[in-house]
Amino acid sequence: MTDIAEFEAETAPETMKRGRVVQGIMWALLIAAVLIAPALLYPVFAMQLLCFALFAVAFNLLIGFTGLLSFGHAAFFGGAAYIAGHVLKVWGFPPILGILTGTLFAAALGWLVGLLAIRRQGIYFAMITLALAQIVYFFALQMPFTGGEDGLQGIPRGYLLGMIDLSQPLNMYYFVAAVFLIGFAVIYRVVHSPFGQVLQAIRENEPRALSLGYNVDRFKLLAFVLSAGLAGLAGSTKALVFQFASLTDAHWQMSGEVILMTLLGGMGTIFGPVVGAVIVVALQHMLSGIGSWVQVVIGGTFIACVLLFRRGIVGEIARMLKVGGWL
C-alpha cells in the first residue's frame, strides 16, 4: 500500500539516517513505557495492553507486511487461550510450558487454516478465514473441556521456573513484558529479514513476485503460521494473566477488534499496532460504563479510519516526518 515514489524516498540516504534516528527513539520509548507502566497503571490493565499489543503486532505481519486480511485471528488468540488454560489447569503444566503449548497449538491451527485459505485470494481469503474461525468458535462452545458459555475458569498462574510466584502482580507483569518484547522483537526481525522482504514484495505485487520465481504460497503460508503462532502466544499469555479463557476471545468480534487496532495504529508500520491496541483497549476500558454503546463507538471508529485515516496514527506520523517504513 505504499507506492513506488514513497519507497524510493524511503531508501534515500538522508531518509535512512533520519529513519534510523526516529526508529531508535521509538524503540527507547517503547521499552521505557513497558518498564515503567506498572508504576502508572494497574498491573492487570498494563498486562492486558501488552497482550493485545502483541496480538495486533502478530496480526500486522499478515495485513501490513504480506497484504493478507485474516478475519479469523480470534481463533488463534482464543483457541490458544483455551489450550494453554487447559494444560495449565488440568495437566498442571508450568507457566512457560503452558504458554508454549498454546502457541504451538495456534501455529498448527494456523497451518491448517492457512493451507485452506491461501487457495483463494483477496476478499475470499478474508471470508474463508472468518468462516474457519467460526468452526473453532463452535468447538469452544461445545467441547466438554471449555466450559461452554462460562468459559474456562480458575487457571492457576503458578511459579515461573518453579521459583517466582506469578500470583504477585509485579512478577507477573515483568514476565508478560518479557513475553511481549520477545514477540515484538521476533516480528521485527522477521520483517527485516530477506524473508520479510519477499513478503512485502508479495504484498506490493503478487504476480510479479510469482514471476520472479518465489513460491508465493509457501511464503504466505509461513507468514500465516508465524502470525497465528504469535497471536496464540498473546492469547495464552492473556489466559494466564486473567486466569480464564472465554468465548469472547474466540469470537469474530475479537477478529474485528484486532483489525481495528492495526488499522488505527497503522497497517504495515512497526509500532502502529502497539499504539492502536493501547488506544482501543483504553477506549473500551474508559467506556465500559456505557454498555453496548462501546460497540457503536468501535464501529464508528472503524468507519472513520477506513474513510479518512487509512494510514493510521503511526502511518501519518511517519509521513509527516518523511520516514515512511521506518516506524
Next chain:
Amino acid sequence: MSTQTLTKPMLKIEGLHAWYGESHVLHGIDLELAEGQLITLLGRNGAGRSTTLRSIMGMVDRREGSILINGEEFITKPAHRISPDARIGFCPEERGIFASLSVEENLMLPPTVGENGMSVEELFEMFPNLANVRKRMGTRLSGGEQQMLAIARILRTGARLLLLDEITEGLAPVIVKTLGRVIRDLKSRGYTIVLVEQNFRFAAPLADRHYVIEHGEVIDVIEAADVEASMDRLNHYLSV
C-alpha cells in the same frame, strides 16, 4: 500544417491533456473536423490514439483542455452524459462486446441518443452475418461478427459522430473489405467519423485528413490530397 479552414467544425479539440492515474499520456492534442468528414488518427503503438478517443468519451482519470462538439463544451461533462448530449457512438479497441449478453442484448444495450438511428432490421440487412447469430452469447462470436456487432450497436442509437478504434485489427482481408464498404456507406449517409487505424491502406481511401500522433501530441496533419506527396514522411512516422 495545411489545415483547410472549416466553416463550422462538428468536433474541435484544443490543447487536450489526459492522465491515467499519475501518468500523463496526452500532452495537448489539437484537431477538428466538420460534419460529414472522416479523419484518421495514425501513429505507432502507445502513441495515444486510443487515449484521444477515450478522453473524448470521458474514460480517462483526468482530462484538461477543450472539447467542443457542435459548439458545446464537453471537457467537464460526466462520462455518462457525453454520448447522449453529443450524439456520439463509440466503438472501443478490442470491440467491447459483453460476454454475458446475447447478440441482441448487446445490440439493445446502448440507450438511444438521437432520432434516425437505424432499426434492427436495417442493421441486420447491413450485417447479414449478425442476423443468424442473434440469440448467441457475446463470447461465442468470431472476431468479425464481434466487430460488426460493435459497429451495429452504435448505429442503432442515432449517434451522428462515430469514434472507431482499430476496427480492422486481426480480421481477415475479406472482412476488412466489407468494413471498408460499410464505412464508405456510412460516410455517404452523412456520418462524421474519427477512425483510429494501423492499416493505412484501409484508411487512406476513406479519409479527408490524417492526424499523426506521437507521444501524446499531434506531430503532423496531412490532407487527403497531399498523401501521395507525403508518403515518405508517413512511412517514416509509421515505421517501427
Next chain:
Amino acid sequence: MDPMIRLILAQGMLGLNNGVFYAMLSLGLAVIFGLLNVVNFAHGALYMLGAFLALILYSNLGPWLGLDALHIGFWPALVLAPLMVAGFGMLIERFLLRRLYKLDPIYSLLLTFGITLVLQGVFINFFNASGTPYPGMPDSLKGVVNLGFMMFPKYRLFVIVFSIIVCFGTWFIIERTHIGARLRAGTENPELVKAFGINVPLMVMLTFGFGTGLAGLAGVLAAPIYSVSPLMGANLIIVIFAVVVIGGMGSILGAVVTGFSLGLIEGITKVFYAPASNTVIFLLMVIVLLVRPQGLFGKHG
C-alpha cells in the same frame, strides 16, 4: 411411512426453511458483489434491521406516536420494511462506500464491518438483546398444513414458496430483462457502459439498494419465525460467507441453489448428529476449498 424417513423429511423441510434465508441473503450479496466488487459485511445487520422494522411497525410505532391502536401489520411491513432497508442501503452506498471504489476491496469489507457494529450496538441498546417475539403474524398464515409426513406450519410453507418466487424473480430480472442486461454489462465493463450514456453511479446505488432490500425482506420473513434480536444477523452472515465461498460468487442461480441446498443439508444433519449441524456448512466449505477452490458455480481463475 418409516419413521426415519419421516424424520429426515421433516428435518429437511425445516432445513429448507433456513435455506430460504441463506438463499436470499447470498443472492443479495452476489448481486452486490457482481456490480460493486464489494463484500457487504453489513448484510446480516441489514437483515436484522428488516426484522426490527417489521417489529417496530407493529409494536412500537403506535406508542411512539401516541396512537396505541396503531399496528402496521405483516403485509404492509413486507413492502415497507424492505424499502426502508433499501433506502438505508442506498445512503450507505452514496455517502460511504462510493469513496472506496478505487481502493482495495478489503476497505469496503472493513467499512461495512464497522456499520455492522454500529447497527448492532444501537439495537442492543434499545431492544432486548435476547430477542423479542414478533406478534404480527397474519391470521391467514397461522396454523398448520398436513404434508403427509408431517404437520408443517402454514407460515413457514408460505415463506418457502414466497422466497422461491422472489429468488426466481430476481434471476429473471437479471438474466432476462433489459435492465438486467445493463447490470450484467456493468459488471463486466462499467467504464464502457458509462460511455454508452448509462448512469452507472446511479445503477450502482440502485443495485446496492436492491441487494440490501432483499436482506431486509428476508428479515421481515424471519421475524415471525425466529425472535427478533439485535444479534440475529451476526452469526448468520458468517454462514452466508461460507455459502458464498461454496457456491462461488459469480452466479445468481448458483447463490440460490447453494443456499437452499445447504439449508437442506444442515437440516438433515440434525437427524444424524445434531451437534455437527452448526458446523456442517463450514466443513463443506473446507471440502469445496480442497477439491474445487473456485466454488461449485465459480468460474476458473
